[in-house]
Amino acid sequence: MVVSASAGNGASGSAGNGTLPRRASEENMRSMVDKVSAFIFDCDGVIWRGDSVIDGVPETLDMLRAMDKRLVFVTNNSTKSRAGYLGKFTSLGLNVSAEEIYSSSYAAAAYLESIDFPTDKKVYVVGEVGIQEELDLKGIAHIGGPADADKKISLKPGFALPHDPDVGAVVVGFDRNINYFKIQTAQLCISENPGCLFIATNLDAKTHLTDAQEWAGNGAMVGAIKGAVKRDPIVVGKPAEFMLANIATQFGLHRNQICMVGDRLDTDILFGQQGGLSTMLVLSGVTTEAALLHPENGIHPDFYMSQLSDLLSIKAAPVAV
Template sequence: MVVNATSVTTAPPVKKATEDTKRALLGKVDCFIFDCDGVIWRGDSVIDGVPETLDALRKLGKKLVFVTNNSTKSRKGYLGKFTSLGLDVNAEEIYSSSYAAAAYLESINFPQDKKVYIVGEVGIQEELDLKGIRYCGGPDDADKKIDLKPGYALPHDEDVGAVVVGFDRHLNYYKIQYATLCISENPGCHFIATNLDARTHLTDAQEWAGNGAMVGAIKGSTKREPTVVGKPAEFMLANIATTFGLKRSQICMVGDRLDTDILFGQQGGLSTMLVLSGVTTEQALLSPENTIHPDCYTDQLSDLLEAAQSAA
């Protein structure tokens, strides 16, 4: 029997959300966890319709949590960004990977006599300060250089018990070597990555190399795999659920990345919605090569607005 190839079609693994899909989602979900870059904003610009959509969801009694893998700011720093963009968000609703790193160190009872070496920016420092954890590196090492003269060996602090690698716009060879020495030569030194994002939104004009590039450099020199605390790691979700008193079956993860946001939700037993306002394109989502499929997808977060207003 010969089958006409033109009559055989393969259904896409996931369908675009209809109004019925959106209403059903709103009916079963009590809490939405939102990624920030690519969902709430791009660079320093709020995505159209987001403020109105957040207000409508709040009127329905939905709990909102804003999660970002970007570690350059602390929760306090992100609150400032939300406010500057005209978004009414409370500090306790924000969960950054800089906070996740500090929370992880606290969860393992990081010794008080040890320090953390930071490859990253001020967000990690501010969160470690709040936990009373000592640190070095970070912005203080932004301009440091190494004079590779004969016989020179870079000294490092033997009291460093953990290296935390977050996004760092001032990454340099000094930081890479210092982190490598701490991880390789200090007994029991932890290697912690805030996230492994390949790309990030620094401006609304293009995508930029993400923290995966920074972590990759140190993975290459140490031949060690880091403990990842940001999305899609289980630690972040477990900590969020505990902190906010949430049941996973009542949570929906909304994000723009398949390999972090959607995987984060799926591995944690959450409902998932992908928005196409950030990194992932519809072509990439529906590609036969893609194996990460959200429960539904839509163009942008404001596509929920009409359904939320109708439900109210």
């Protein structure tokens, strides 16, 4: 079982209760929007696919802002920092502020800060620059990351790869340049450095690197290291309780007034249900309607819709006071 950075408070919603998920009607959507004051949006598959904005998203976000709804954009993709994601939002023509963005790269740094990670210890990063930038902002020393992208190991008789004994945590995020050097260094730090933490930004099986197809996600990177160290990681991204608790605190949100909108059942919807949020699934990303309605699926959102812009059907609805 995966170790979460603080346990959840129990599933809510309709997960595993035997009722079939309901496609949202205009009435359902209006009721949902009226009863919540904030929306947490996943990004990949909800706001964009690869480098393309999903149709109708800008207009939908503008509508919700006009209704005085608080918007938070959460992504398990750790390749960028919050500043990096702001650049992506801006380049796609989306009206989003830096304060509204919460990435798993930031969650990793925030988690280490929350446990008072020792100042004399370092983090070994299996991942990209987003994690490093967020660690820098917290004043946490780190090594690895892109600097180890081209390193190779020559397996000669008697060779032992050296590793830094001051590494107190290994953070594993999505890494397009993962290699055997990084895997071996990570497993040595975790296995041989006393008390070294094994932290994963997420366990997503697949991700949207382009809008043409699905790509292997961070679960592949984490799985390689987990297989070597035979330990479960501490997960700080969706659906971990730590991420939701940190978001609620930072943004001053009450959980019963939040709706989680995502495209994945086992991260987005489970994240919302375990945290006591309302949940809506969109079919514009990973989850298909067939998978959602399959008898073996036990994770059911409150409602589901084709894509976020379906909410535009309530545009003429009066704003709840």
